[in-house]
Amino acid sequence: MDVQIFGVHGNADTRKALRFFKERRIKVHFVDLKVRSPSPGELRRFFQKFGAERLIDRGSRRFAALGLRSAHYGDERWVQLASDEPLILQLPLVRRGNDLTVGLAEERWRDWAG
Numbered sequence: 001m002d003v004q005i006f007g008v009h010g011n012a013d014t015r016k017a018l019r020f021f022k023e024r025r026i027k028v029h030f031v032d033l034k035v036r037s038p039s040p041g042e043l044r045r046f047f048q049k050f051g052a053e054r055l056i057d058r059g060s061r062r063f064a065a066l067g068l069r070s071a072h073y074g075d076e077r078w079v080q081l082a083s084d085e086p087l088i089l090q091l092p093l094v095r096r097g098n099d100l101t102v103g104l105a106e107e108r109w110r111d112w113a114g
Contacts (some may be wrong), residue, residue, distance in 0.1 A: 001026055001027070001096060001111065001113070002026075002027045002028070002029060002096070002103070003021055003027070003028055003029070003094055003095065003096045004029045004030075004031065004032055004094070004095045004096075004098070005017050005018060005029070005030050005031065005092050005093070005094050006031045006042075006063065006086070006089075006092060006093040006094075006095075007030070007031075007032070007033060007091040007092035007093070008032060008033050008034050008087070008091065009032065009034075009039075011091045011092065013091055013092055013103060013104045014051075014091050014092040016104055016106075017092045017104065017109075018030065019034055020106060020109055024113050026046055026113060028061070029102075031082055031114065032090075033086040034087075035091075037083055037084065037086050037101070038056055038082075038083060038086060038093070040079050040080060040083045043079050043082050043083055044048065044079055044099060045095070046077050046093055046100055046102065047075045047078065048075075049089060049100050050100070050102050051075065052073070052074075052075050052078040054090065054102055055082070055090055055093075055102060056078060056082070056090070057088060057089060057090045057091075060087060060088055061087075062085060062087035062088050063088045066085060066088065068081075068088070071107055090102050090103050091103070092108070096112050099112060
């Protein structure tokens, strides 16, 4: 089983996710969002499953810095914004095949690990 984690090293939940899978010797492909933004197609999967309300971190510093506090966009606009500015997302985004999680989801990850 391989998992893909989208996050940043400075985020506590991202570090917990990396440690969770490392402790179980599960191969992880880490995508550092400060280095490489996720593609709109990849983000669309998460938006289709969870929606913008779950994915957008309205309390993040980057969200406030961009002046988005009063923004009310559709999912497609949020996908574009998140692709350009991934630090407005709830982190980490974790994918195993077609299984997706947002944020710290250790119970779900335990199910994946068996």
